[in-house]
Amino acid sequence: MTYIIVYVLVFFFSFLSYMFKRRNSKRLYKGIKLPPGSLGWPYIGETLQLYSQDPNIFFASKQKRYGEIFKTHILGCPCVMLGSPEAARFVLVTQAHLFKPTYPKSKEQLIGPSALFFHQGEYHLRLRKLVQGSFSLDAIRNLAADISSMAASTLNSWQNEGVVNTFQELKKFSFEVGILAIFGHLEAHYKEELKRNYIIVDKGYNSFPTRLPGTPYRRALMARKRLRNILSNIICERKEKKLLEKDLLGCLLNSKNEKGEVLTDEQIADNIIGVLFAAQDTTASAMTWIVKYLHDNRKLQKAVKAEQMVIYELNAEGSQPVTWSQNRNMPFTRKVVMESLRMASIISFTFREAVADVEYNDYLIPKGWKVMPLFTNIHHSPEYFSDPQRFDPSRFEVAPKPNTFMPFGSGVHACPGNELAKLQMLVMTHHLVTKFRWEVVGSESGVQYRPFPVPMHGLPARYWKECSG
Numbered sequence: 001m002t003y004i005i006v007y008v009l010v011f012f013f014s015f016l017s018y019m020f021k022r023r024n025s026k027r028l029y030k031g032i033k034l035p036p037g038s039l040g041w042p043y044i045g046e047t048l049q050l051y052s053q054d055p056n057i058f059f060a061s062k063q064k065r066y067g068e069i070f071k072t073h074i075l076g077c078p079c080v081m082l083g084s085p086e087a088a089r090f091v092l093v094t095q096a097h098l099f100k101p102t103y104p105k106s107k108e109q110l111i112g113p114s115a116l117f118f119h120q121g122e123y124h125l126r127l128r129k130l131v132q133g134s135f136s137l138d139a140i141r142n143l144a145a146d147i148s149s150m151a152a153s154t155l156n157s158w159q160n161e162g163v164v165n166t167f168q169e170l171k172k173f174s175f176e177v178g179i180l181a182i183f184g185h186l187e188a189h190y191k192e193e194l195k196r197n198y199i200i201v202d203k204g205y206n207s208f209p210t211r212l213p214g215t216p217y218r219r220a221l222m223a224r225k226r227l228r229n230i231l232s233n234i235i236c237e238r239k240e241k242k243l244l245e246k247d248l249l250g251c252l253l254n255s256k257n258e259k260g261e262v263l264t265d266e267q268i269a270d271n272i273i274g275v276l277f278a279a280q281d282t283t284a285s286a287m288t289w290i291v292k293y294l295h296d297n298r299k300l301q302k303a304v305k306a307e308q309m310v311i312y313e314l315n316a317e318g319s320q321p322v323t324w325s326q327n328r329n330m331p332f333t334r335k336v337v338m339e340s341l342r343m344a345s346i347i348s349f350t351f352r353e354a355v356a357d358v359e360y361n362d363y364l365i366p367k368g369w370k371v372m373p374l375f376t377n378i379h380h381s382p383e384y385f386s387d388p389q390r391f392d393p394s395r396f397e398v399a400p401k402p403n404t405f406m407p408f409g410s411g412v413h414a415c416p417g418n419e420l421a422k423l424q425m426l427v428m429t430h431h432l433v434t435k436f437r438w439e440v441v442g443s444e445s446g447v448q449y450r451p452f453p454v455p456m457h458g459l460p461a462r463y464w465k466e467c468s469g
Contacts, residue, residue: 035080035363037062037070045073054447056348056376059083063377069363079370080363081349085384085403088373090360091352092411099352099371101413106209106217110201110224111277112270117413124412127271130255132416134248135181140420141324143180144427148321150176151428155436158463163441166291167458170284170428177424178279181417182272183234184247193230197223198276205277206451224273231269248275275417282346283421285452287428289344290337292455293391294433295440300336300391305433307332312434327426335393337425341407343391345376346452350409375406438463 040046050058050072059081062070068084082088091099100120108118116127133139154173158164175195179186186194204220211218238245238253252268294301311326312318349372358365365371380388384404385395408415415421432438438461446456 032364033362034366035069035071036066037072037081039071039073039078043076045076045078047074047076050074055449056345056380059349059374059377060380063374069361077370078366079372080365081372081374083374083377083381085378085401087360088375088378088406088410089403091371091373092350092409092413095358096411096413098355098358100355102351102353102370104209107205110205110220111274112224112266114264114267114270115274116271117274117278126255126257128412128416130251131248131271131275134246134251135417135420137419139246140181140423143177143420144324144327144423145321146180147177147424148427148431150180151424151431152318152321152435155428155431155463156465159436159465163460163462165458166461167284167288167454170287171280173428174280174283174287174424175276177283177420178276181420182248182275184245184249186234190230190234194227197226197230198273201227201273202277202280227273228266228269231272232265235265235268248272278415279417279421281450281452282415283424285346285454286337286341286344286421287425288454288459289346290340290425290429291432291438291461292440292459293336293340293343294429295438295461297391300393301433304333304336304429308430308434311430318431318434322427322430327423330426330430332393333426333429334422335396337422337429338396338405338407339391339393340425342379342385342405344453345379345407347407347409348376348453349374350413375409378404378406435466436463437466 038046040049046058062072062081063083068082069087070081072079072081082091097120101117103118108115111118116124116131119127150173154169154176158169175198179191179194183190200223201220204216204218204223207216207220209217211221235249235253238249243250249268249272252263252271256262294304307330311322311330314326315322352371352373354365354367354369354371357367378384381404382388384401403410406414408418408421441460441462442457444456447453448456448458
């Protein structure tokens with residue numbers, strides 16, 4: 001009974017607070033046109049409607065009813081949703097200074113407040129330049145052979161495992177690639193310590209953010225501290241050896257701004273953890289969808305295999321790693337990757353917050369409101385992609401219209417590691433289709449959000465090595 005009274009009181013005062021804010025909001029913006037749409041119930045807004053179904057269905061139904069700009073209220077925040085390429089460009093590119101990145105404090109604490117994607121301005125530009133330089137085409141060409149060997153080893157480990165959770169296994173592969181790109185060839189004991197604690201942080205990242213002992217979030221915070229200590233030791237050793245490595249850690253350690261200031265160890269650690277978070281789930285999700293699309297369309301799989309078998313034969317029947325130049329010469333497979341990114345739309349939307357009152361298309365976006373460009377809505381619009389629910393790699397024989405295809409975001413906060421991600425997808429696809437057959441287990445279809453879209457249950461499947469090339 002006591003709990004019921006407490007809940008009633010909390011709801012009552014939340015309701016009063018919401019109505020007070022709403023009344024003041026109406027008074028403040030009286031005579032100024034807000035976007036159409038509904039703010040839903042007091043306090044909770046339309047959060048329940050959003051999470052009771054596929055989020056993309058929720059957003060698509062809103063867009064159909066209200067148009068390409070509409071308002072809602074989710075996760076305790078009033079939001080403006082944008083479903084057109086022009087609006088996405090306005091927020092992410094041309095007027096990006098008016099919209100800052102925004103993340104829940106709980107997530108910021110797990111990654112680290114100095115990570116580049118929490119920032120704008122000079123610091124962000126400095127860090128982005130460093131990360132982008134470390135993952136440029138010139139930088140990652142030297143990783144191609146190692147990544148090829150890692151992909152082959154990963155797939156070989158699946159064949160004796162019975163039913164494999166494809167997504168979880170590909171997360172492990174992405175983590176290994178991330179470690180390689182950040183540290184080069186890291187000592188095994190450091191790699192294992194990082195992996196063990198990162199897994200705990202990863203599990204707590206999307207949990208309810210309570211610090212009560214025994215909760216996933218509390219365990220994640222403790223593991224985050226251990227990660228920081230491990231990284232401190234690695235940084236200290238690298239400094240003592242005075243190595244001028246060209247991996248990401250080397251770039252961060254050797255960076256100086258115009259005033260001659262170096263990055264602190266805390267800033268370096270936050271950005272390393274941030275890169276691991278940004279790279280792992282998104283790339284693993286994309287690769288899992290590629291595996292599913294190839295499985296579901298045997299004609300597509302056969303066409304990809306035909307292209308890849310030419311490379312396989314050149315590499316002594318797969319005994320040699322795929323070279324950088326070979327990765328750059330996979331035209332059909334690359335279109336399959338692009339179409340997979342469009343269909344799956346791993347980054348469904350992105351969060352921004354208006355730093356001032358902004359007018360767009362005669363509508364007001366009030367200061368402090370969240371703004372969300374809806375990439376999935378754009379990628380699945382028949383206006384930009386004919387028959388958008390059909391998997392058709394040939395659509396990428398012609399470049400998409402500007403701002404209609406944004407699998408890695410857009411503007412100054414676009415993913416700086418997109419070329420590394422595509423390299424992983426191409427290499428993994430090569431080894432998969434040339435050396436393996438696979439069968440998805442279970443007939444249940446659908447999508448899970450973790451928070452990125454993943455085939456149901458992580459795409460459980462059995463993998464067999466081909467008897468011959």
